[in-house]
Amino acid sequence: MTITTEPLRAALADRLDELTATVVSLAEINSGSYNPEGVNRCGERLADIVTRLSPDTLESIPVDPSPVLDANGIRSARPVGNALRAVKRADAPFRVCLFGHLDTVFAPDDPFQSVTVADRRLLGPGVADCKGGLVLAGEVLRHLDTVAWGAEIGWELLVVPDEEIGSISSKGLLREAADAADIGLGFEPALPSSGVAAARKGSLIGHLVVRGVAAHAGRAHHEGRSAILGLAALVARLEAHNQRPGVTVNCGRISGGGALNVVPDFAMAGFNMRVESPEDQRWIEQRFAEAAEESDLDVELIWISTRPPKVRTAALDHMLADVSDAAAQLGTEITPEDTGGCCDGNDLAAAGLTNVDSLGIAGGGIHSSAEFADVDSIPQRAAVVAEVLRRAHRRSTESVGGPT
Numbered sequence: 001m002t003i004t005t006e007p008l009r010a011a012l013a014d015r016l017d018e019l020t021a022t023v024v025s026l027a028e029i030n031s032g033s034y035n036p037e038g039v040n041r042c043g044e045r046l047a048d049i050v051t052r053l054s055p056d057t058l059e060s061i062p063v064d065p066s067p068v069l070d071a072n073g074i075r076s077a078r079p080v081g082n083a084l085r086a087v088k089r090a091d092a093p094f095r096v097c098l099f100g101h102l103d104t105v106f107a108p109d110d111p112f113q114s115v116t117v118a119d120r121r122l123l124g125p126g127v128a129d130c131k132g133g134l135v136l137a138g139e140v141l142r143h144l145d146t147v148a149w150g151a152e153i154g155w156e157l158l159v160v161p162d163e164e165i166g167s168i169s170s171k172g173l174l175r176e177a178a179d180a181a182d183i184g185l186g187f188e189p190a191l192p193s194s195g196v197a198a199a200r201k202g203s204l205i206g207h208l209v210v211r212g213v214a215a216h217a218g219r220a221h222h223e224g225r226s227a228i229l230g231l232a233a234l235v236a237r238l239e240a241h242n243q244r245p246g247v248t249v250n251c252g253r254i255s256g257g258g259a260l261n262v263v264p265d266f267a268m269a270g271f272n273m274r275v276e277s278p279e280d281q282r283w284i285e286q287r288f289a290e291a292a293e294e295s296d297l298d299v300e301l302i303w304i305s306t307r308p309p310k311v312r313t314a315a316l317d318h319m320l321a322d323v324s325d326a327a328a329q330l331g332t333e334i335t336p337e338d339t340g341g342c343c344d345g346n347d348l349a350a351a352g353l354t355n356v357d358s359l360g361i362a363g364g365g366i367h368s369s370a371e372f373a374d375v376d377s378i379p380q381r382a383a384v385v386a387e388v389l390r391r392a393h394r395r396s397t398e399s400v401g402g403p404t
């Protein structure tokens with residue numbers, strides 16, 4: 001059987017030079033999460049591409065600054081760039097949300113800035129995560145204008161400016177997108193195996209800020225109450241391994257104290273937890289709250305960001321089966337895998353939108369100076385995504401017209 005989106009693959013295979021140039025043009029704009037000007041420039045470049053899809057609306061949407069905690073435990077917020085949202089046929093009976101992000105983990109002063117091209121392999125910041133995926137998404141949408149069924153699909157393309165720092169400022173836009181769509185297609189990079197993510201763990205970022213009593217370490221040690229000692233006990237208590245299957249606790253940063261002859265009155269630690277289920281999340285939040293409460297020092301517990309776990313559901317398994325099947329028909333293999341990483345697909349799933357989130361470009365080394373992407377993968381993966389969309393749409397029309 002020939003897959004109906006084979007012509008898309010063939011057409012894109014003829015345009016690899018152009019696709020390469022487009023990915024490079026996006027990746028050469030620095031768009032570190034805390035570089036709003038760069039993120040907005042990248043958004044403008046992407047808007048040029050999206051304009052050609054004739055969306056009904058195309059908006060650059062400012063979002064709130066993203067909360068941060070400094071080394072003294074003081075909360076503040078740092079500005080981030082704008083989100084980009086394009087919508088077409090918002091009143092169509094079947095709607096899809098395509099999602100990705102403009103930001104990367106590479107700040108403007110990171111040495112990894114430029115893109116090198118060797119054959120069809122790009123080495124550069126954000127080429128896989130997820131600028132190559134954004135180009136791929138654009139091609140899927142462009143394809144909809146060339147097929148009869150495409151005209152029946154309503155779509156939203158939502159590209160957030162702050163995914164790499166937890167999408168805290170974009171949660172409202174993600175919820176709106178989830179409410180408006182029937183399925184979601186995300187363009188995070190493919191897994192290293194070229195597979196797609198199935199279940200994803202949830203991620204919680206929390207801080208413990210401990211305040212003790214300062215005293216002279218020689219003359220009055222007994223009058224002091226060490227914040228470092230108190231924090232160390234909390235870290236040991238919370239990070240003790242294997243307390244609950246599927247839950248990991250990592251204290252990744254610690255700061256505090258000062259002069260060595262002073263009992264320290266301040267210490268803080270940052271933690272990242274990964275959880276498999278909403279029950280896990282409640283369990284770990286409870287453990288942190290208890291630990292803070294039971295310490296004999298003044299302990300402040302600050303949650304900065306949370307991504308809920310993305311769990312396997314029958315609807316998700318159905319979509320994943322479509323992905324694998326469409327890939328097989330195109331002569332390739334895309335296998336679903338559970339992963340500990342998380343992304344906007346977690347938030348969309350928690351808001352009720354079934355989605356496959358790692359349909360972007362094949363590549364690897366993401367979040368490092370070895371990040372690469374294979375432009376050759378775009379034709380194949382775009383054809384897979386278009387076929388998944390075609391099937392989901394067809395199924396929706398059958399369920400409307402068929403027996404209830």
Ligand SMILES: [Zn+2]
Binds near residue numbers: 101129130163188189
């Ligand atoms: Zn990403």
